[in-house]
Amino acid sequence: MITLAQLLDPAALAIVGGGTALAIVLRTPFRDLGHALAAVTTLGRGRFDADPLLQQITALARIAKRHGVMALDRSVIADADVAAGIAAIVDGASATDVATLVQHRRRARIERHVAAADVWAGAAEVAPAMGMVGTLVGLAQMFATMSDPGAIGGAMAVALLATLYGALFANLLFMPIANRLRAQGRNEAFERARIEAPLVALAERETPRGYVAPTLAPTLATVA
Template identity: 70%
Template sequence: MNLATFLDPTALAIVGGGTILSAILRTPAADLARAIAALRTLPRRRFSAEPLLEQITAFGRIARRHGAMALDRSVIADKDLAAAVADIVDGHGPDHVAARLQHLRRARIERHVAAADAWAGMAEAAPAMGMIGTLVGLVAMFVQMADPQAIGSAMAVALLATLYGALLANLVAMPIANRLRAAARVEAFERGRLEAPLAALAERERPRPVSFSPHHPSEAA
């Protein structure tokens, strides 16, 4: 079987170009850029909170020995953890730290969902673009009924456009969307594990008010 038989630039342009145009029109530019950038994460291992939990344990030892202010000199690559540690250094309590982590986690989930939705939208658009390519090929075929060679070329566009749309949707776009959603669910769960130890650290390092008790007059005498 000659694979070149299944290559048609016109059908490919209709399906590929139409799918891309649909994604541009229906998806905000920031979400579309995020969806493309998310392709780099597919070969990576699933997110695990274990390295961050070990780092939090080390921060607890540092704060116990040198005080919470010593954490301000720590190099923290993870943005969520860095924000929580900054709040602890500033003296915020556990409720504030937990609320900050929950907000950052929800915002991260929204970004992941937006990227996955962009690819799911392309999976929906690709078969429709394939049908459009089929209709274009059929119209071209009927217009050129007197030319057998032109009929064959138009028929190829009609059939291959449907094929390209099905392949693009089911072998490219939808698998990417599903993998991004699965990775987002794992990361959301793993990041939820950071809240309790960071809140406990914030509770331990929160500044305590100093109370002064006035001396009784008889004690002064």
């Protein structure tokens, strides 16, 4: 009967795990790599729901109607996209500019989600290849030690377990993470599209007629 201890081999694990990690580091920009690692912490969260943000925007619209749009400048807004939209409205941005800002931030967020998922999908592609590398290393070691029967078993273990580790890491760890991140990203992108209309409506109501709004180019540049 095979035990768990018999399926653990440090050499094979180092080849597959270390080789996969090195390949991902070499092929991925550090910013995307940081996003991919940070994204793992979000896997335990529930589905993103824009309803609380819509309720907050409605409350902010009531405040602006009663006390003027400048009163929104003192509001505490946790969500970065809503905060950016409200700040633009307070600065007198037009409805078109607010829509452009919200859309740009949503697209930038989508790109970050896609980049993070691609890192883990890339790891799923590399792991089996590293398993094959471990297999070749084990076979080479086995042939080099044919005169020592006691060393053949260890070399064969490296060869077989490296392939096993590559398949397990790819199909039970890396690819599931990538797929879940993609699902989360699609859901959040769909939900965040809902906040654009109320922010644009608020901007249309509060922007004075004939007012020339300042450009949002610096703000958009900071999102990219």
